[in-house]
Amino acid sequence: MKKIIPSLLLVLYPFLLFAQTYTGKITAVKDGDTVVMLIKNKPQTIRLAHIDTPEKKQPYGTKAKQFVSDFCFGKTVKIVIANKPDRNGRWIAELYHGNRNLNKELVRSGLAWHYKQFSKNDNYAALELNARRKKVGLWQDITPVAPWEWRKMKKARTVKASN
Secondary structure (H helix, E strand, C coil), X not given: CCCHXXXXXXXXXXXXXXXXXXXXXXXXXXXXXXXXXXXXXXXXXXXXXXEECCXXXXXXXXXHHHHHHHHHCXXXXXXXXXXXXXXXXXXXXXXXXXXXXXXXXXXXXXXXXXXXXCCCCHHHHHHHHHXXXXXXXXXXXCCCCCHHHHHHHHHHHHHHHHC
């Protein structure tokens, strides 16, 4: 047991060193995986870590955005930054209201995919698998289209239309 604790601390130390937590009020919900949070009277765009929700015009996109709004809009929440900012300057974080994790609730409710390209988190993978098995939310569809595939198809249509 004495050998396990120091080893565990060595594994967790980098995470503990870099994990940052902020508390603030959600002032806008841009879509199912992006919100604006007021931190020290300054707006900061937050992209939810580990997940990707349907795009606005995609099936379940509006439901995902409404779920996020119901969960946190106008409320004081806590975020835990999971990664460096993305290419758009958005902070990548998990969002909590009380003891509930919004990111996980979206996956559990079938309103988000585990974004495996950017997350290797087994908890999110298990939540998605369970939602698929239960056929909740978007998993009720026979062939749900992942948001990254939807964006790729939209981009291809745009390129084709401009030619």
